[in-house]
Each structure stands twice: as structure tokens, then as C-alpha cells.
Amino acid sequence: MELSNFVRHLLYPVSVNILFQKGLFPTNERKIREFHQHFQAYDEGFEYGSQMPECLLSHWSKSKKWLLALFEKNIPDIKTYRSAKDNSVTLMQTLLDIIEMERNEEKSPNYGLLILWASLSNAVPVAFWTLGFVLSHPSVHKTIVEGISSVFGTAGKDKIKVSEDDLKKLPLIRWCILETLRLRAPGIITRKVMKPVQILNYTVPSGDLLMLSPFWLHRNPKYFPEPEVFKPERWKKANLEKNAFLDGFMAFGSGKYQCPGREIQETTFCLVGWSDCTMSLWECLRWLLMGDFIRTKYDSRSCMMKAGFRFQMFSFPMRIHSKLLEFYLLEN
16 A cells, blocks of 8 residues: 555544544445545645636536535534543534534535545645655654654554653654655745735735745755755754744744644644554554565655645634644544
């Protein structure tokens, strides 16, 4: 199995079952393939599909309708679902309550699809590239495996519960994620100026386009010595406890308009991509433990980083953002 497909097989079921309802993701092999096929087509075509008439993108439109039908069919069950563990609610249930208050229930499947897409659209390529970089750097790979063994013990078949406190004992994992985000940031982000904005001594008029290149900012040797080198240890200087990144790091934007999903993005990958949610921790890390064979196996063709971190494109009700981390932790 290619690494790109492995990441999808790992992230898709966990995200669906935690965000919406445990058991919602199919277990039948044919239906799993069907879900993968439609979501991948929807994700890859989203840039154009969200802006062009659907009649021009029949393949994308077909997958969108399939996913919306899936949510429409399951919304009643999602509303009444309760965790057998602690009777907690899911993120989608919280969102459905908000939608109901705003009397917009007919759009519930659309919001469900939006949450699914936003949670996976960047998590998949980030997970792919992080694993790819780690597997390509034997010393980093070895240190991570040793750290995991020191926290969770030697490899076995039993499931291991992973908490946020456990992840804090493994800072190198987070450093690797951030270093991956630095090296695989989008080439350019464009925004249209809606009203005049003052930048130093210049007034940018409405209608102009402002462009920013995180790719080149992240390769400024003033902020990132040896900018082309994968060096996760550089993040040791950042105050990550307060989510203060290194100067010059723009993967999540900057200032008061930073991506509201930045903490969710990191935690999603840490808890899902590197830990046990529905399967053995060591099964999840099998790729890391197999060594040189895997280093020749990962394929980047279908896992390119998206053009900007797309949580910035939406205005979810802000009060539900803090819920997502809580839901991931409750299920673990």
C-alpha cells in the first residue's frame, strides 16, 4: 500500500466516527472503497467545484451528491447518538443544535460535509508529508521510535490509550509536524481587498489583490537557517505551550485573523495520525518501524499541500471551534 493511501485509510474512519457518530464510517470493504473514491474526488476537485457551475464538473458533482446523501440519510441517527462511554455529544451534534436555533435545518447535510472536508482536507497531506520526511531521515525516525517506546513501552498488539499529556512527552512529533508545514506551505495566497487598508505608508485601494508567499517566507535564512533542510529541532526555540511559533512562520496566517483551526489541525494529526483511536498504536506506527523498505515507498503524486489552510475560508460559529479538541480527547 502506498503511504498516501495508508494515511487516508487511517484518518478517514477515525475522523468520521469521532466528529459525527461512532460506527458511521462503513466497515464493508466495498463501501469503504466507495467512500474513499467519492471523498477523494470531492476533495481534489473542491478548488474548482466551489467556484464553477456543477454542470461543468460532473465527476465532482456526482461525488458531492453521494456524500450529501450519506449525511442526509444519517442526520436523524447523528442527532440522537450518545457515547456509551460518557454520554457526551459529538461536534456535529453541537453544530446541529446551532443550525436548529437558526432554523436552517435543510442545510444540515451541507454543514456535515463541510466539517468532514475541513477536518481532512489538510490533515491528510500534512500527515503524508510528515511521515515522508521522518522516514527519509533515519536519525529523526530512530529518535521518535525510541521516544514512543519510552512512553508507551515496547511494541505489542494491545490498544494503548493516548492522552494530551502523553503527547507532551513527545515534543519531537509536534516539531516534525511544524517543520513539515514550513517546508510544504503553499506557494502563494491571494486575497482581494474589499475596503482600503493601510500598510505602513501605503493605502491599498479596494479591488486590488494582495499576495503572500508562505513558501518563500519559510525559506528566509534570516529566520530559518539552512532553510531547505528538514530540521525539526529548530522548533525547540518556539514557545509552543502558548502557541507562539517561530518568527516568519506563516502556515496559519498571522495576527488576529490567524486560522482558527490551527490548534485543531496539529492536535488532529497528533492524536489521530500518531496514536491509537480505533486501532493499535503500533499498527498505526507500523510504517515508522519498518525502516528502509518504506523509505522507498511513499508517493507524493496525490498528496500535494492545498493552496492555503482552508479553515481560513469559512466563518464557522466560533463557539464550536473549541469543541473539536474536546471531542478528540473524550474519545481517547
